[in-house]
Amino acid sequence: MRFLALLGLAVTATAAPCGNSTSGPQRYVLYYDQWRPITAADNAPTAGITHVIMSFASSSLFASQPAGEYEPFQPLDEVRALFDNGTKICLALGGWADTAGFSEGAQTAESRVRFAENIATTLDQLGYDCIDIDWEYPGGNGEDYKRIPNSDKVSEIETYPLLLAEIKKAVGTKELSIAVPALERDMIAYTATQVPSIAKAVDFVNIMTYDLMTRRDNYTTHHTSVAGTLRAVDKYMELGVPADKIVFGIPFYAKWYTTQEGYTCEHPVGCPVELLENPVDGTDTGKSGSMTFEKANFEAPPANLTISPDAACGAGTLFKCGNGNCCSTSGFCGDTEAHCGTGCQSAYGRCEGTDISGSFLTAIAQGRTDEVLGAQWYWDAATRLFWSWDTPELITKKIDILAARGVRSLMAWSIGADSNDWSHLRAMQAGFQNARHH
Ligand SMILES: *[C@@H]1O[C@H](CO)[C@@H](O)[C@H](O)[C@H]1NC(C)=O
Ligand SMILES: *[C@@H]1O[C@H](CO)[C@@H](O)[C@H](O)[C@H]1NC(C)=O
Numbered sequence: 319m320r321f322l323a324l325l326g327l328a329v330t331a332t333a334a335p336c337g338n339s340t341s342g343p344q345r346y347v348l349y350y351d352q353w354r355p356i357t358a359a360d361n362a363p364t365a366g367i368t369h370v371i372m373s374f375a376s377s378s379l380f381a382s383q384p385a386g387e388y389e390p391f392q393p394l395d396e397v398r399a400l401f402d403n404g405t406k407i408c409l410a411l412g413g414w415a416d417t418a419g420f421s422e423g424a425q426t427a428e429s430r431v432r433f434a435e436n437i438a439t440t441l442d443q444l445g446y447d448c449i450d451i452d453w454e455y456p457g458g459n460g461e462d463y464k465r466i467p468n469s470d471k472v473s474e475i476e477t478y479p480l481l482l483a484e485i486k487k488a489v490g491t492k493e494l495s496i497a498v499p500a501l502e503r504d505m506i507a508y509t510a511t512q513v514p515s516i517a518k519a520v521d522f523v524n525i526m527t528y529d530l531m532t533r534r535d536n537y538t539t540h541h542t543s544v545a546g547t548l549r550a551v552d553k554y555m556e557l558g559v560p561a562d563k564i565v566f567g568i569p570f571y572a573k574w575y576t577t578q579e580g581y582t583c584e585h586p587v588g589c590p591v592e593l594l595e596n597p598v599d600g601t602d603t604g605k606s607g608s609m610t611f612e613k614a615n616f617e618a619p620p621a622n623l624t625i626s627p628d629a630a631c632g633a634g635t636l637f638k639c640g641n642g643n644c645c646s647t648s649g650f651c652g653d654t655e656a657h658c659g660t661g662c663q664s665a666y667g668r669c670e671g672t673d674i675s676g677s678f679l680t681a682i683a684q685g686r687t688d689e690v691l692g693a694q695w696y697w698d699a700a701t702r703l704f705w706s707w708d709t710p711e712l713i714t715k716k717i718d719i720l721a722a723r724g725v726r727s728l729m730a731w732s733i734g735a736d737s738n739d740w741s742h743l744r745a746m747q748a749g750f751q752n753a754r755h756h
């Protein structure tokens with residue numbers, strides 16, 4: 319019934335008066351992920367960005383005594399040089415599927431102090447300005463929820479705010495932020511009782527207002543939308559996060575989901591999808607995924623491909639696979655189902671599954687706008703793939719509507735993922751400027 323509730327949310331806030339209840343800092347935050355480093359030659363429009371969050375250090379490094387050593391994936395001086403003078407460079411801990419160190423660190427008063435002090439020491443030693451805690455998620459529903467049931471994590475609902483308070487105490491004037499889920503079903507530790515303490519401990523809250531359809535869903539809905547973003551932001555405000563601590567998220571990637579055979583998906587919401595997650599062990603069935611707005615994903619393959627000398631192949635390389643091998647979605651030659659099935663890159667090798675790259679370009683070219691929920695989508699009848707993503711226009715709309723509610727800070731995952739034409743980043747840059755003057 320999720321989507322029915324969504325439909326009930328009218329998107330009419332554009333006419334709302336400009337709220338001026340916030341006087342706190344406005345933040346324009348970009349995650350900077352280790353898989354997509356950028357250089358000055360990329361000419362990314364980075365002006366105005368206030369925070370860059372380098373992702374990720376493993377949470378387990380900080381639970382041990384002494385702390386494990388973290389090596390930044392790019393020297394901090396080099397990263398600083400890509401942004402305005404004064405842009406804060408933060409370190410993110412965790413990310414999807416990394417919960418072990420957090421669970422261990424949160425457990426006792428002693429482990430919390432150790433975890434917090436290890437963070438503070440690491441920030442000082444490496445020269446980071448701030449810390450982002452990306453625990454997905456305290457209380458459960460993470461990647462490991464079938465192996466470690468939520469019932470084993472109940473204590474985290476109590477200990478999570480205590481851990482955050484301890485971290486804030488240890489890092490002092492350096493900012494502490496958290497990345498939090500946007501779907502209510504995953505907000506296990508974000509209860510009305512706990513959120514006020516959480517909000518008090520942190521400087522800002524990055525709401526991951528994307529992946530609003532996950533592999534645990536049975537019907538299509540937008541992975542990102544104006545309505546879905548408002549819903550999540552409103553929920554956190556209702557629970558007690560002040561507007562000036564809220565930072566809402568924009569994804570620099572489209573998501574795709576395989577719909578069931580025998581259906582024509584004329585509407586973006588409510589079309590049945592194939593089983594996207596294995597119900598026994600919680601693993602991915604390979605029937606859904608994402609596609610970033612990186613340059614390589616928009617380019618026709620070069621004409622002069624040669625056979626890969628190692629196993630590297632695919633978009634962004636000059637190599638195809640020999641010996642009838644397939645080039646997997648992550649760019650490796652091989653002949654297993656994982657290489658040859660869904661996501662295989664047909665221009666770079668044999669392909670038995672769905673050609674995601676081709677369908678992506680069709681979707682981008684023929685995408686439709688859901689004016690009611692504020693989202694971009696496409697259903698590709700040939701591959702039965704449902705696509706969902708954000709356009710620069712929709713990003714502008716989100717920023718305007720939220721600014722009118724006093725939420726004038728935003729973030730994106732992740733900067734390198736927009737390298738095709740930087741159009742999403744530019745929309746954020748312009749929108750942030752406007753929101754400041756709201
Ligand atoms: C909003 O702005 C008006 C005029 O500048 C000011 O008088 C009022 O105190 C402000 N309200 C808040 C809640 O900041
Ligand atoms: C950046 O700030 C430093 C001092 O904090 C200053 O020396 C330098 O000239 C500034 N660079 C630019 C490009 O503004």
Ligand SMILES: *[C@@H]1O[C@H](CO)[C@@H](O)[C@H](O)[C@H]1NC(C)=O
Pocket residue numbers: 534535536
């Ligand atoms: C999807 O269907 C399964 C099996 O009927 C059910 O257990 C699960 O809760 C459904 N997922 C959602 C998000 O409704």
Ligand SMILES: *[C@@H]1O[C@H](CO)[C@@H](O)[C@H](O)[C@H]1NC(C)=O
Pocket residue numbers: 620621622636
């Ligand atoms: C292959 O073509 C690309 C341009 O598409 C060019 O940059 C590269 O140098 C060429 N490589 C060879 C080995 O010819």
